[in-house]
């Protein structure tokens with residue numbers, strides 16, 4: 001594997017050619033907002049649309065999680081248009097996400113809080129309509145509970161369950177705005193086949209899947 | 217392929233073609249007359265099956281020997297069921313809107329008594345001394361029919377009909393060439409993908425050909441998910457072998473051994489006709505192993521999708537064939553490099569494939585001589601909406617929009633008592649935009665349509681008139697896209713839902729003053745931020761309607777007024793007392809909520825509390841009175857005359 005150098009925000013960093021830009025940046029302490037990326041995942045899903053960057057020579061911002069790095073690449077993580085897309089993506093997610101951090105078990109460890117802090121913006125956004133879904137919370141599982149309203153549909157839990165653990169209990173169901181993470185046939189998670197590995201909860205970037213002992 | 221094999225291919229095909237020509241002569245040019253009946257979905261919906269039966273029965277009853285042959289769609293959906301009657305001693309004559317009763321009349325008058333019943337004739341198909349011919353009508357004369365040429369003329373369920381009309385000549389000719397030469401012909405023809413994106417077809421074929429994998433696939437994209445578009449369906453139903461031939465040539469050129477025909481299962485007739493076509497082609501050795509005695513093999517499978525718009529997107533389509541959720545993925549890699557099951561996969565639209573046989577037989581230059589600098593050949597549109605002659609239209613690229621709307625399709629239908637004004641053309645479906653009157657001179661081609669903010673899309677064209685509210689049009693399309701979004705990415709899943717919510721508020725009169733700017737900002741971000749083409753283009757209907765009809769948005773928000781009088785929450789119906797005929801009661805009977813009552817002097821009036829604004833009364837009020845009008849904002853409606861007790 002060839003080692004190359006690239007520039008991110010004026011900082012010169014070394015990386016292995018072909019590695020995804022998001023990981024190169026994060027490994028070098030340059031934060032790029034992200035929710036859906038998982039390093040182990042060979043084909044990035046690129047669904048959260050938060051990890052925008054500007055790359056010299058490209059006409060529009062691109063997502064860093066699926067951009068392989070190359071020698072001489074010049075990256076800017078904080079241009080105006082990058083921040084605008086990130087801000088809107090965050091607002092869109094927050095327009096469906098109940099912001100009640102004080103009572104959330106993920107408070108202070110939540111990726112959304114981290115992203116908002118990075119973008120120097122509030123979690124309570126006003127520009128868009130509040131379109132939260134108000135679905136029932138599933139606390140049927142002995143180990144963790146699942147609040148579909150807080151879910152950002154990043155798909156990390158589904159991927160670890162299916163591809164890493166080879167269990168495949170979790171899936172997406174329905175499309176568009178109605179899409180949810182669920183077990184087969186919409187069964188309560190407590191009744192679904194589950195090996196209790198807890199990996200889905202570990203990778204959840206927000207407080208949607210949360211261990212019962214961490215709940216408030 | 218060596219010289220000997222090539223000769224064998226030619227000989228084998230010549231034998232088949234000989235049989236086809238004989239059969240054609242018998243059925244179309246023989247002693248007995250023949251009757252062609254349009255039996256694509258448009259014809260069937262208008263009653264073509266009954267007409268078909270009526271012709272057969274009438275002919276049997278009168279003891280007339282005749283070939284009654286089902287054919288596809290001629291494109292004149294407004295005049296279905298369409299029937300062509302050809303007698304040995306005269307030119308073929310076209311009849312429109314034929315009923316079973318007319319079928320009896322036509323058999324008797326036309327076949328027995330030798331009278332053409334001129335009052336029922338639409339046009340003769342060829343010039344003659346007695347009847348006007350189709351060349352006299354702009355609908356026929358201004359069209360350039362390349363891929364629709366045989367639609368409505370041949371029996372789509374009979375491979376020999378297709379072969380007799382020159383079918384599979386292109387494939388046989390391609391087999392005489394090296395695959396690279398075939399790609400070169402397609403490249404030089406300038407053909408661009410007609411599925412929406414307009415990517416140069418030859419270039420895509422070349423990329424796929426150069427893929428190093430031994431296994432490759434060809435997929436024909438017949439998902440056709442945009443509301444308002446039906447050109448692919450009509451083509452499959454009318455001439456499935458044309459597509460099959462195009463696919464065969466593509467497969468030969470890129471080196472694929474198997475392929476899929478991806479069609480939605482809501483198109484049952486298309487599915488059936490394609491399956492029949494595949495079976496027939498296999499039976500005579502045009503599909504399967506050792507095609508026409510060569511070492512070329514290719515087989516095609518029909519894959520029925522469940523009718524999701526997003527599954528027309530090529531990467532989602534591939535996932536769907538693989539048995540997964542139809543969700544698009546990031547490109548590159550493009551399917552031509554990494555496609556179905558990881559193999560290089562060529563995906564082309566139905567209309568793109570349909571052009572290929574003609575390009576191979578006619579040559580690249582002939583095709584390239586039609587159209588404009590960067591858009592060659594023809595475009596096929598399914599024209600619908602407020603238009604006199606709805607249906608399928610095939611025109612040379614570069615034809616101005618105006619010509620399609622006002623000449624070829626006969627313009628905007630009159631209202632009850634007055635002419636209606638053109639407002640806009642919605643082109644390209646949910647990914648497209650609304651083009652207002654000042655752009656009617658825009659030539660139809662890939663690049664020109666983008667200037668006003670629309671796009672070629674995959675062949676839908678909806679004509680809108682003064683009664684169509686542009687905010688409602690945008691809301692309609694956003695309702696569609698947000699439902700059809702796969703849900704994967706934030707901008708599309710939540711962004712289109714936000715757009716819809718805001719548009720709904722505006723059409724209900726509860727929009728906010730900052731909403732127009734918000735719609736524009738959010739639309740721009742969705743275009744830039746979404747993962748696939750669905751999300752990237754979904755805001756186009758919003759952006760173009762705001763750009764050209766901002767005043768309509770403003771009226772809804774600032775004055776709760778719908779200028780087109782369409783948004784129910786913002787309008788009220790009113791019976792003009794001076795115009796009401798009084799003794800006529802039709803409006804009363806038509807009202808589903810009993811909102812219409814009789815006031816003094818037997819004048820009818822509407823109780824606004826009960827009215828659900830269904831427009832039924834307005835539709836039934838006889839045009840000579842035309843007494844019902846709409847008001848917007850709703851509270852500007854004049855007070856209705858008081859109720860009186862009705863006498864027993």
Ligand SMILES: Cc1cc2nc3c(=O)[nH]c(=O)nc-3n(C[C@H](O)[C@H](O)[C@H](O)COP(=O)(O)O)c2cc1C
Nearest residue numbers: 409410411437440441528529530564565568749750
């Ligand atoms: C949301 C969406 C829907 C699409 N639907 C269709 C479709 O119904 N038919 C089609 O041929 N292409 C459709 N496409 C375009 C395909 O992704 C692809 O570009 C096309 O099939 C390529 O064929 P062509 O080069 O012949 O145009 C769609 C694209 C998107 C983003």
Ligand code: FES
Nearest residue numbers: 046048049051065
């Ligand atoms: S991390 Fe790149 S799109 Fe989610």
